[in-house]
Amino acid sequence: MAALLHRLVPVWLLPLLVARTILAVPAHPMITPAPDIRDRVAARDFDPGNYINSVLSGLGSDVSSYEASGVPQFFQDFPSGTAVESSLGIKDSDLAATPTQVLNIPAYANWTDDGWNVRVHGNVYKQPNISESKLNSLANVFLVGTDIEDLPQAQQTQARNLTAEIFVVQQGDVNVTVNFENDVDVDPDASGGVINAKGGTQSLQLPYSTTVEGDFDAFIKLKNTTGPNGGHLMAGNATSSIQALNMYTNGTDTGNATAYLVPPTGFTIISDIDDILRVTKIYDPKEGLLNSFARAFTPWMNMPEIYANWSATIPNFHFHYLTTTPEQITRNYMEFIYKTYPLGSFDTRPLNFSDVSATLSIRRALLDKIFQTFPERKFVLVADTSNSDVMKDYPQMVHDYPGQVQCIFLRNTTATDSSDLFPYDTSGFKDIDQRQYMFFVTPDDLRDVDIVGGNCYNPAVVQNVTFGYQGRGFGNAGSLIKWNLSWSWFSVAVAMCLLF
Template identity: 65%
Template structure:
């Protein structure tokens, strides 16, 4: 399934290449014990992590190594949900089919057509009593229980849990109804306009998988819209055109398709601890921020994104999270209520084994890069995610003329609870003008996106290539903090695994 999804994403994107367009605050360290050589520190870190996780199995070991939040891994699906709830297929027969339809991106092909990559999931929601939801939610919480949190937090925990315990529907045909706007106008995003034509219904070529996933490239016809409007050709505009998308047979499958021209700038943004406060490195806080607390933005990041959307003519936002599909609705509702509109990627349920889960980010990044080989990309993430720390610099090396900037939040510089080192070795060899480790959103203010500016020169980067992490420190005390954090994480992972 992993290879088939990747082949679909890349193969069809490559089959319709884009033509050339017409002109047109640092933590104060504790008193230090005798310092260890940095090489000894790295070796001690490696030896310690390996010794601790070696007996816990490859799943836990790989998740720890990749900074993936365990509480959103190995979630039950399909028959497992039915078994856990004690229900059968017949109990769902009368339930309406629901669709998670992810905001899609489309590219302009060498045949003069727009092609849209649609993807999502089909499922049914079983009847689950409040008492059962409370018990299920207790299995996710760390350091507290449902009866110990306020009523509003309980409601959120039940809602999140209910979104996880759904039953995916295989062998379903999905038809997407594309609807054009009627005024050709845009919103606050300067680079976005409503498509004036292109309304049509298209069936996704393949049925849903046994996990309810669907994905496919749909070729658009340039049908006439309201007031005689039509789709603008991709080589005649630098604006992103939007079409409403509705999944037929359900009122839950509404989303937006973004027709993205071959040239322009795309910001690919992580969500956790960049757009919202998650603290995935702290298991208890990560769970509470994801299950029981309202999603809140990280500092003034919304102001920054809104400014970019208002001032850059050809800007496309693409949001990417490795959160599995069951938890995606909360992420999308928060993102689009707080940040500029844009396309969205998450982890399909077919990517369920450990290897696939830990590589999905790279696959999704490869897909959008191959789809838009002539666009410039700005990659935004944070140092707590080792997948990002590997994938982003590698993309810059694989696509030297495509990656414009890499911006990484230096988590350890502003959050005293972050105590894990991060590895910057992947950035060795890249021009220092191409990447920046920032502390707060204001560090990114004033950069000229359209002009290719990536670095705020008012503060020094001082990046060395290898293990970093000022909050850890190269000392025995730092290693003790690190060990304590590792043990806390492992305990949380085991609690979660046993509960689920």
């Protein structure tokens, strides 16, 4: 235990962390009105690089890489497999009669010389039987500053359900078979022009069994089988339409998702979710945890209207949702998206990676995969400034994949939310044409951009961009240190929960 705590935080800091165990229950999140349009991106005469490093160095050399890279993610390093069994006091034999379940992630498929090639990915697991009292204890570790029993009943239920999704036991060395059916119910005007495939019904076994962590991720080739009325899959080089097939995993009624057959050319939007499509406040630990763990997912302002307009006006627009939230808890994300935004494929943080670089930079690894899968498509990237890897990776994609990045839209969270204290770095945009990117404050800022025409900057949204570190928190060391202590205490709490 001591070794684990030392890895998470220096011993000398523990008394300070313990002092932060009593936190006030945060107010429900409110959207701050947009400031004057001239204050969209403001420079600061300050060198935050040294400032951030000095704050983080005070937390020890082994501080989490998520924190060291900028704003940490809420849910990382979840327990899996034997760690879950140990924390719950169960054994493999206790799960023998428990049904196997599958999380199937909505997939994309590309066209090749051999036909359609669909990427099937997800996780196989078993759900232990956990008592309500135990779920309450586990949930309270994540509900920093409050107790689950103090929440409204609906929020208690969501917190328990999400906790149960975290504490599952992944199943390794399992053969996965997927059944494809052309029974997708889509509204083309609300789904980027997606149509139900007229053929393609078939059953295919993945070429590899699941990893130790229960993950599966493989491209498999579809046969062009005919449909009930003699229909068939359209060749990718003969159509601009996005065809959809439903996927059902053999042996369980939980492994259902949709595969999107995306032609080689056209436009694909890769959209972040937290603080872009929903209110999360990922930069505020207490609020972010409540918004993610207990409160119902709430759209950010009128962003659904903007996406619906793009879906209806940009021909065959492929929507792809990328979140670095671990896959165990992405069902809420997918349910929210499909109730609120256009249908589309998904990427999440899997439990297993084949190389270290992907583990350390998951967003970039997932971006590379989809860019390389569709080398002729043009991409629209949408995210926010609170994520440091976005600020680094998105402008770099312009240089690494010339001609493929059509637009970059970044919400400036510091301009509207005083709780976002962490600086962000705009230096990667220095040599990029202004028509190719825009920092925005409200969804309405995106109304007058011309994505298809390649003019991604609304001139009414004054940028005032200087290339370097921007944002709040400058000269306010106490606030930023307090912010980091909150995160360090949260890490310790999670570790103690898993030990006991």
